[in-house]
Amino acid sequence: MGTPPQGKQFTILGTGVSLPDKVLTNADLERMVETTAEWITDRTGIQERRIAEPDVSTSVLGAQALRNACDAAGLRPDELDAIIVATSTPDTLFPSTACWVQRRLEVRGMAAFDVNAGCSGWLYALEIASNLLAGGHSKTIGIVGAEVMSKVVDWTDRSTCVLFGDGAGATVIRAAREGDPPAGLLSANWGADGNLAPILYQPAGGTQKPATRATVEGNEHTVHMEGKEVFHRAVRAMASAATRALKSARVTTDEIKLLIPHQANTRIMRATCERSGIPAEKLYSVVHRYGNISAASIPVALHDALTEGRIERGDLVVLTAFGTGLTWGAGVLRY
Numbered sequence: 001m002g003t004p005p006q007g008k009q010f011t012i013l014g015t016g017v018s019l020p021d022k023v024l025t026n027a028d029l030e031r032m033v034e035t036t037a038e039w040i041t042d043r044t045g046i047q048e049r050r051i052a053e054p055d056v057s058t059s060v061l062g063a064q065a066l067r068n069a070c071d072a073a074g075l076r077p078d079e080l081d082a083i084i085v086a087t088s089t090p091d092t093l094f095p096s097t098a099c100w101v102q103r104r105l106e107v108r109g110m111a112a113f114d115v116n117a118g119c120s121g122w123l124y125a126l127e128i129a130s131n132l133l134a135g136g137h138s139k140t141i142g143i144v145g146a147e148v149m150s151k152v153v154d155w156t157d158r159s160t161c162v163l164f165g166d167g168a169g170a171t172v173i174r175a176a177r178e179g180d181p182p183a184g185l186l187s188a189n190w191g192a193d194g195n196l197a198p199i200l201y202q203p204a205g206g207t208q209k210p211a212t213r214a215t216v217e218g219n220e221h222t223v224h225m226e227g228k229e230v231f232h233r234a235v236r237a238m239a240s241a242a243t244r245a246l247k248s249a250r251v252t253t254d255e256i257k258l259l260i261p262h263q264a265n266t267r268i269m270r271a272t273c274e275r276s277g278i279p280a281e282k283l284y285s286v287v288h289r290y291g292n293i294s295a296a297s298i299p300v301a302l303h304d305a306l307t308e309g310r311i312e313r314g315d316l317v318v319l320t321a322f323g324t325g326l327t328w329g330a331g332v333l334r335y
Ligand SMILES: CC(C)(COP(=O)(O)OP(=O)(O)OC[C@H]1O[C@@H](n2cnc3c(N)ncnc32)[C@H](O)[C@@H]1OP(=O)(O)O)[C@@H](O)C(=O)NCCC(=O)NCCS
Pocket: 034, 035, 036, 039, 040, 043, 044, 119, 158, 159, 160, 162, 163, 200, 225, 227, 228, 230, 231, 234, 264, 265, 268, 292, 322, 323, 324
C-alpha cells in the first residue's frame, strides 16, 4: 500500500502492570451465583480474573503499574511531564485518580488528569498523549489504564459479575528525538455515540442520581448492561475502527504483527478479527487469565505481548477498543 504516513512519532520507553494476587476462578463463581465454569468459558473465554483486596483502590494499582513502567523506562516518576489515567472506577468523583496516583508516587507539578471513556479509555489517552507530544507541550508522559471493577459489579448478577476483573497497566512514552527509528501512532481513529449511554452504565452516584439509601438498596451503584446489544455493537465498532485506522495508515493486514483488541470476550475479539480481515493467528488475547479489566485491558495485554517477545521494535500492531458511552477507538502503532 506504499509508504505509510509518519503519523505521531513517539517511543514507548517502558510498560508495567499491577495485578492483584487474589485469583477468582470460574469454579469459585459456581459457588457464588447460578452458573457453571463451562458456561463462562464457552460464552466468554474467561477462566479466571484478579480481585483487589478491600483496601486497594484504583490509584493503588495505577501507581504501582506506573512505577513499574518508569523502572522499565529507566526514569523516575518525577521526570514525567504528565500523568493520564484512564478509568471508569475512579478512587473518588473528585479529584481525579491521576491526582491520587501522584500522591501515592509522592510526585507533584506535572499535569495529571483522568480520561473517562470506559474500556476505550487507554486508547483515548494514548491519542491525547501523542497529540500533547506532537504539540511540544510535553516530552514524556505516563499513560495508565486502571480499574477496580470488582467494587462496582453486582455480585448477585450472573450476567455481569463473571465478566470483569481488576488490574492496571501503564506505558511511558517519549516524544521522538532526532535519530530515533520511526515509531508511534501511524493513524488513530476514535469516536462515540452517547445516545447509547443507557446500554452500559452505572446509574447512581453522580449528579443524575446522587447516592441515597434507596439507590444503595436498589443496587444502582453497580454495572447495568444489556449484554447482547453491547456484544453486537462492540464487534461492529471495533472492526470498523480498526479497518479505518489501517486504511488511513495505508497498512495491510499482512503487514501487521498483532491485533490487540480490548479484552472483553473471546467471541467479540474473534468476530472483530474476522470482520476486519485480520488472520486469527494475529489475535493476541489475555482475557482467559484476567477477564475484562476495562481501560486496563489493552495496556496489560500490550505489556504481556512485549514480555513474551511477541512484538519487536519496528513491528506494526493494531489496537482497537470499545466501551461504555458507547465509545470506540483504534490505532496502528509502530512499536
Ligand atoms: C454477557 C454475554 C457473555 C452473554 O452471552 P449471550 O450469549 O449473549 O447470552 P444471553 O444474553 O443470550 O443469555 C443466555 C442465557 O444465559 C443466561 N446467563 C447469563 N449469564 C449467565 C451465567 N453467568 N451463567 C449461566 N447462564 C447465564 C441468561 O440469563 C440467559 O438465560 P435465559 O435464556 O433463560 O434468559 C454476552 O452478551 C456478552 O459478552 N456481551 C458483551 C458484554 C461486554 O463485553 N461488556 C463489556 C463491554 S466493555
